[in-house]
Amino acid sequence: MKAIKCEALTKTYYRKKALNDLTFSVEENKIVGLVGRNGAGKTTLMKILSGFSKAKTGVVEVYGRRPFNNLFVSANTIYIDDQMNFPTTLMLNEILEEGRRFYHNWDHDLALRLFEYFGFHRKQHHNELSKGKESTFNMIVGLASRSPLTIFDEPTTGMDAAVRKDFYRALLKDYLAHPRTILLSTHHLEEMEDVLEEVVLLHEGSLHLHMSMDDLKEYSVGLSGKISEMEPFLQGRDVLYKQNRAVDDCYAVIRNDLTGGEYRQMQQAGIITSPVSASDLCVYMTSETSGKGSVDDVFERSADR
Amino acid sequence: MSLNEVQTAEIVKRQIGYKWRAYTGVFTSLVIIQLLGVLFSLNGTGSMNSGRTGYDISISYFTADIVIGFTIFWGFITAFLLTTKAYREDDFAFITNRKSSTFSTIIYLFLLCSIASITALLSSFLLKVVAFIFLPGEEKLLLSGAESPGVWFSGMLATLLLVFMFSSMGYLAGMIIQWNKMFVILLPILLFGSMFLFSKGDYPIQVQFFKFIFEESSFLIFTLKTIAFSAIFYSLATLISNHLEVRQ
Known part of the structure; x- marks a missing residue:
């Protein structure tokens, strides 16, 4: 059984399509990263999967059931984001107690140990926490719930680098000890390369790419060299990204389907090849193609006037 | 990780306990x-x-008439507030769906109304003690309450049913407004507008309604009437809540 299955999923907010004909599925017990630019539809997708909002058209299934208004999905899913709303009257340890009462797989021991480690006080209230602390606490709830499908929407918002690192380790350790499906959206893909197994890249509400992390790292190659030398190589290829750096120097990212012979030719032509990180690749693949150019153009144009 | 049915x-029970512990503010009010x-x-x-x-x-x-009146008002407002986004989202922090969320809120409200009606009726004793001690002059206080525990009990039950019925109205009104914010304006207009129109046509609906409820002499029929009204209002609210999205 698939943990997540979406077919031709569409969701609109005020006539704007947040999700557009999205089809993908996730196997059980995988850690999947959901990436995409701001407004790509990551949060919308996650809220539909956790049953908070309803898809307009298309089929969505979590463990074979439709999530909207479904108790089974609610019992086996937890959705963690930075806007978690807990009753303001409850103290932090009381919130953890409530979690224990609700979730069958809840590991209270783990929750308390993480609670101690990150330096929370039992008598604090959730709304009095700082942004980073709040995210950390929500993360503890997410990990301790041991939900078969755990959804983290930008779990690291506000966390400092050290806490983020701890979070990745905690996530990985707990996942290895208790495998489950984890869907996680992030803007820090470069930090999570070692944690994620698969990457789902959304762009403007549609699926742009869904592959394993290893494949994604090998997917493309970066070339830099003189424009005149580069042109013949780029002809007829899938150029994912191109940027002119200096007067006659340019950097391009292409699909990594070069043969050994082509590599040698490039070296002779003085073109330097380099690997492209998954994080950079995702940014290149989803960069605006409507001819707006880079943010530099915004400033150059205004200076002219 | 094993899936849990x-x-x-079970979830309704957990939700009631959760609400009981979390919403302590209602007791303060x-x-x-x-x-x-x-x-x-x-x-x-x-x-x-x-x-x-x-x-x-x-x-x-x-x-305790005024206290009971105030308690009815409190029941309405409390139920109304429980439909607001912040409270509904509290439910969805843990396991629930709309059905279990609404059912647990209704049962929780019933518990609240029971407590409120007991304290409202008991306040008549407080009132008499305070009047006896603090009021000036040479009053003679003639204590006469309900004649028997049976009468007192039926008074409590009647208060409970009234508070619960008005809380169902508050809950329905809140749900309608959550469903579409336009009703913040539309609902009072429709309500008072229809009252006005009916009064013009010599059929003041609000008077009829209060007569229908408060001037009922048979306790059994009174019970049936209030329960029927509460059931209608709560079912409508449940129907509406089934279509509400949370946390979008």
Whole structure:
């Protein structure tokens, strides 16, 4: 059984399509990263999967059931984001107690140990926490719930680098000890390369790419060299990204389907090849193609006037 | 990780416990509003004066009527507030669906109304004690409450049913507004507008309604009427809540 299955999923907010004909599925017990630019539809997708909002058209299934208004999905899913709303009257340890009462797989021991480690006080209230602390606490709830499908929407918002690192380790350790499906959206893909197994890249509400992390790292190659030398190589290829750096120097990212012979030719032509990180690749693949150019153009144009 | 099947009844039970522990603020507002009711009642809820040469008789009645009225208002407001986004999202922090969320809120409201009606009726004793100790003059306090525990109990039940019925109205009104914010304006307009129209046509609907409920002499029929109204209002609210999205 698939943990997540979406077919031709569409969701609109005020006539704007947040999700557009999205089809993908996730196997059980995988850690999947959901990436995409701001407004790509990551949060919308996650809220539909956790049953908070309803898809307009298309089929969505979590463990074979439709999530909207479904108790089974609610019992086996937890959705963690930075806007978690807990009753303001409850103290932090009381919130953890409530979690224990609700979730069958809840590991209270783990929750308390993480609670101690990150330096929370039992008598604090959730709304009095700082942004980073709040995210950390929500993360503890997410990990301790041991939900078969755990959804983290930008779990690291506000966390400092050290806490983020701890979070990745905690996530990985707990996942290895208790495998489950984890869907996680992030803007820090470069930090999570070692944690994620698969990457789902959304762009403007549609699926742009869904592959394993290893494949994604090998997917493309970066070339830099003189424009005149580069042109013949780029002809007829899938150029994912191109940027002119200096007067006659340019950097391009292409699909990594070069043969050994082509590599040698490039070296002779003085073109330097380099690997492209998954994080950079995702940014290149989803960069605006409507001819707006880079943010530099915004400033150059205004200076002219 | 193994998948867990859960029963609606189990989650409703958990949700009730959760709400009981989390929404302690409602008790604070209950205490405040009932104390306020007691304060307003100190003037006497009804009085009679007669006098002749040589003597004056002034009779003041101290009853919990105002406190009960205030409690009804509190029930309406509390139920109304429980439908707001913040409270609904609290439910969805843990396991629930709309059905279990609404059912647990209704049962929780019933528990609240029970407590509120008991304290409202007990406040009549507080009122008499306060009147006896603090009121000036040479009053003679004639204590007469309900004749028997049976009467007192039926009074409590009647209060409970009334508060619960008004809380169902608050809950329905809140749900309608959550469903579409336009109803913040539309609902009062429709309500008072129809009252106005019916009064013009010599059929004041609000008067009829209050007669229908408050002037019922048979306790059994009164019970049936209030329960029927509560059931209708709560079912409508449940129907609406089934379509509400949360946390979008």
